[in-house]
Amino acid sequence: MEVEYPQTTAILHDLDVNAGNSADDENVDVEKPGDSDGEEAFKGGWSSAIYIMWSEIAERFAQYGISSNLMLYLTKELHESLVDAAETFYAYVGFSALLPLLGAFVADSYTGRYMAVVYSSLIYIVGVLTLTVSVGFVSEPYKKVSFFISLYIVVLAQAGFRPCIQALAADQFNEDNEKQKRAKNSFFNWWFFGIAAGASAAAVVVSYIQVAFNWWIGFLIVAISMILAFLLFIAGSKLYQVQIPKGSPWTAIVQVLVAAFRKRRITPIDGTEQEVFNTGPQEALSPTNQYKFLDKATIIDEIDKSSEVQNPWRLCTVTQTEEVKMLLRLLPVWLSTLMFFVVIVQPHAFFVQQAAAMDRKILAFTITPVAFIVSVGLFVIITVPLYDWGFVPLARKITNIPSGITVLQRIGTGLVISILDMVVAAMVEARRLQVARDHGLDDEPKAEVPMNVLWLLPQCIILGIADIFGIVGVQQFFYEQIPDGMKSIGSAVYLSALGVGSLLSHVLVSTVAGIFPHWLTNNLNASRLDNFYWLVSGLSIIWLGFFLIVSNSYVYKKPAGAAPH
Template identity: 45%
Template sequence: MDDEAQAPMLVNAVDYKGRPVFKSNSGGWRSAAFIIGVEVAERFAYYGISSNLITYLTGPLGQSTAAAAASVNAWSGTASLLPLLGAFVADSLLGRYRTIAVASLLYILGLILLTLSAMLPSMIGFECKMKNIKSCSPPELQVILFFSSLYLVAVALGGHKPCTQAFGADQFDGQDPEECKAKSTFFNWWYFGVCAGASVTRLIISYVQDNLSWALGFGIPCIAMVIALVVFLLGTTTYRYSIAQNDKGPLVRIGNVLVATFRNWRETPSNMATDQVESREFLPDQSSQQLRFLNEVLLEPNHLKEKYYACSIAEVEEAKAVLRLVPIWGACLIYGIVFVQSSTFFTKQGATMDRLVVSGFKIPAASLQGFTDLTVIIIVPIYDCIFVPFSRAFSRKPSGITMLQRIGTGIFFSTLSMIVAALVEMKRLKTAQEYDLIDKPNVTIPMSVWWLLPLYLLFGVSDVFTMVGMQEFFYDQIPTELKSIGLGLYLSVIGVGSFLSSFLISTIEKATGGDDRDSWFPIT
């Protein structure tokens, strides 16, 4: 009891009963371990669906490669954009803890329905004899139930994904030097856990789906999600829960600033009140001279209160903090487009190649994505334990290199991976032409699938830099009450990248496949 009395009390956090909390008995790695465990199980469930989704669409559901890739991109794009809505609900209405709990229940329901949709063909006696993949016509009920449950999972992801990571980072006090350093390490080990869960599901679930049963392949991720919810609830008494600083929702405040800026466009802003430092309590240390057009709302309240909207410096600085992220967000879209290729065209490439490992065993095409995760699992400890201390000695920065340097390095490696992918595709098509296998998608091209290994390894290195860098950057550079929104912005990079990829596929397919010409997306 004496130790607790001497321990620092946290100002902006309470326990699960709404009581003040002390650093000594809450949060930290003790709580973060529960949340990382939740994410491992959730990523196991997610990649159990997404990794091999294109194979299910081109197989049991009978879609073409281009149509299946567009479907995957549309779903993954939606699943990556909905976190913005989920983050709004968490930051303005429910709070992160309750949002995670509700989203987990929706997630489990979606996976149950997805499993049932995969069982429908056998339940109604449907048999698809696939001599020609285009002749496969699944029951309409199966298609409707499948896509409905798939998008229910996307809705659940919207609430689960941004809140879990933000809630985990909330367990560390950014004002404490030691906990601040631990928070930076948290993002590295968070992604380590993500890739650990993903690698297991890609190596195991893909085999189950390809060789045993799609229903079982979707059912196991459902069980994993139940485990994730149980683990999350077990940590309830150890968590730190953030306290809202303002009765108005953060997005409402930002919206008010933008509306007020428009209304006051032609007015002269008042002098900045230098003695108001309220915003410095929760915003990064940025100059108020940036994005000066927003200062239009800093009007003399007594003079214009009735005719115009006036906002506080804190609210204006909050809006500036969000808008400053837009250019970085736009630059990261390049990576977002590249990211979605690993679960679509890279997987489809591997499915047509020689995947025989030993006599009688073929590695599932989707399992190749596991090499990206294994690369991350190997690189993250090296990065955190060797690279960061080494670079810290030169840069004097706690994280070794800046977050933007980390993101830029990752984008460079992702570009290299696409160059390798293009070279491999040229080799694959040339081999198919040599053996007269063009337009024969069910025949294996005599080219080893291990040609794809270098691009997956490069993609893993890219992930360590860009994915973790984006997570930390968008969490760090956002106002305290918008942390979930910040992580939603990072996820929206993948979402918009997915839609841009889908748009490019459709455009190129139409441009190159007309007038009896061969499309750039061959079915070989």
């Protein structure tokens, strides 16, 4: 159910009152964006989503302002070893990507997405302010402890902010309205555009200020950015369409599993349509033919007929059962995208190392390795308008699909392009190693190979294209295909894939270093990073085959009465 939140005056008090309203309250007026003919009554759509998007851009600026130079701060300022700093960094990235699953559960079950963003934003601000103080004004021996406490306050805040902000923005578009549905397809493209813009700006501006001027000034800019994100979010509150949480969605899921198990011995009567529990007009989903063993939870047996009150642990609705099926269908898709995210994290690991070992002079400027990798984000910024205004309309004319291609086709395209990226990266690295050998630099780990860093540009451009297809596709897929009461969890599932992909990358590097120690050494000029890239591309091809099998059998979410996808 959706309700309108009050004006921003006394916002926190009023919103807490509204958040406590029952989802079953029949006196609450519900208005979806695009339902009303009157323009003044219109809520939601881009008019409200734009506030949320600007808030996300500011938050991404803050987040990347912290992470872009984190390794450097840990080693240079906190004097951690390279191994310890790497472990700290991986832990930060991992918790940031996996904890949103918990935050999403709390939001969907209890607080609602709006209040989750409000609360987590306030915690976020506290975290970045204390981070600034710990960096600039706390001396040893407390500096390191205060820094890590502040850092994990930020991680805690991200657990609530990251899964809810995108889901709340997507909630502003009503899929029952064709114009709004088309706008929603564009929304995911422009959302990623905003993320790329905020992250790229932080990687250039904040990282430069931290190194060239002072660390605490850079973190202060991060804190100001997060305060701005909160103010932008609150500014649009009166326009938002907000869904009230209906309690834990996991209870209904467990009820289906229990009911299906209790009726496991029931078999359909041949030639007779089995009587099932269907609540009529409230049913939102049509039955599907997958995982039919769960359908037994909807069959009305003699015990159900004789009961005055239906036992939800014995009898479930068709929609309840279909929602459990949806979750089961999502798991193979999630697994099939993990290798894609292994590719996605490579710029933050080895692309930077390659750039550092090459000639970085472009015209009269010498750029930093991190600044060059920003080209991935910059290319995303350039390409999103081309995709949304060029590719989608053209593809729509051919396929008659509002988004041009299906979401799974978009993800599959991203997977194919990511494989191409690893192939190109392997070929470029092989060329770089050959140049190093030709100039006798293979035994000099700190030497810059006389090969311009622009040779890395093709793999950065290709990766940017893979991002536009793959990452945006995964975000949209899990938001749209998750049950309606679990939209925040849908956003968190994407983040968890990113987190697990990062961990898989770490495991892969450790395994390769153990089996083929000469592939990845401290001397990149004597390593065989190209072989590692070939390995990743080979594994990605295997994962692509798995994805094709999964996507070919996938049954899209189908509302009751809708035609098959």
